[in-house]
Amino acid sequence: MRSLLALAALWPAAALAQPCVPTSAIAADGRVLGHLPYGGVAPELLVEAPEGFALRAGCRMRAEVAADLARLLAAAASDPTTGGELRGASCHRSLTWQASVFCAESHRDPALRAISVAPPGHSEHATGFAVDFAIRPSPNCPDVAGCMAALPPYRWLVRNAARFGFEQSFPAGNKQGVKWEPWHWRWVGATAAAPGAARARFLFAKARKLYPAGPTVP
Numbered sequence: 691m692r693s694l695l696a697l698a699a700l701w702p703a704a705a706l707a708q709p710c711v712p713t714s715a716i717a718a719d720g721r722v723l724g725h726l727p728y729g730g731v732a733p734e735l736l737v738e739a740p741e742g743f744a745l746r747a748g749c750r751m752r753a754e755v756a757a758d759l760a761r762l763l764a765a766a767a768s769d770p771t772t773g774g775e776l777r778g779a780s781c782h783r784s785l786t787w788q789a790s791v792f793c794a795e796s797h798r799d800p801a802l803r804a805i806s807v808a809p810p811g812h813s814e815h816a817t818g819f820a821v822d823f824a825i826r827p828s829p830n831c832p833d834v835a836g837c838m839a840a841l842p843p844y845r846w847l848v849r850n851a852a853r854f855g856f857e858q859s860f861p862a863g864n865k866q867g868v869k870w871e872p873w874h875w876r877w878v879g880a881t882a883a884a885p886g887a888a889r890a891r892f893l894f895a896k897a898r899k900l901y902p903a904g905p906t907v908p
């Protein structure tokens with residue numbers, strides 16, 4: 691699998707031709723296996739994550755997201771109630787990258803795979819507006835797992851992330867058909883007038899209307 695992923699990273703056509711990419715029917719609202727469609731962001735609009743955030747190299751996001759994320763991290767670091775450190779498990783993912791992540795999921799059935807990973811072309815990560823948070827320390831709880839919701843820094847996110855323009859895309863019990871992802875937050879700007887907020891809110895308009903985030907940015 692490692693060599694397959696390496697090939698996919700080097701050769702987009704190879705990734706997209708892999709048999710694990712679904713050819714499922716498109717729902718009336720545009721969803722494929724529960725996930726709404728999203729195009730990719732131009733790479734020149736991406737910047738590196740704030741220093742000390744990324745758990746591994748290659749964590750990039752839109753500049754306006756990085757600016758608010760830096761403010762969020764500073765607020766979390768100076769708040770004695772945070773109870774840990776917020777880190778980045780995943781940031782922008784290109785269509786090719788998303789295909790390799792989707793294809794690496796262990797479930798053979800694309801419908802089962804899509805419960806936890808969006809098919810390529812249907813991930814908020816492609817927009818450059820989404821990040822997956824991780825928590826350190828995180829004893830007995832792996833990254834991007836539901837147990838994260840029991841850790842104090844997650845509770846801090848729930849209380850505070852909206853002030854910095856972040857909302858949880860897939861809350862518990864969402865009607866979208868995507869499993870609860872406490873790690874996955876998208877940026878829509880703390881106010882509609884914030885730089886970049888109009889574009890984010892346009893891209894996520896259908897998701898926000900049909901399948902509200904929670905906690906959500908007003």
Ligand SMILES: [Zn+2]
Pocket residue numbers: 780815820821822873874875
């Ligand atoms: Zn995510």
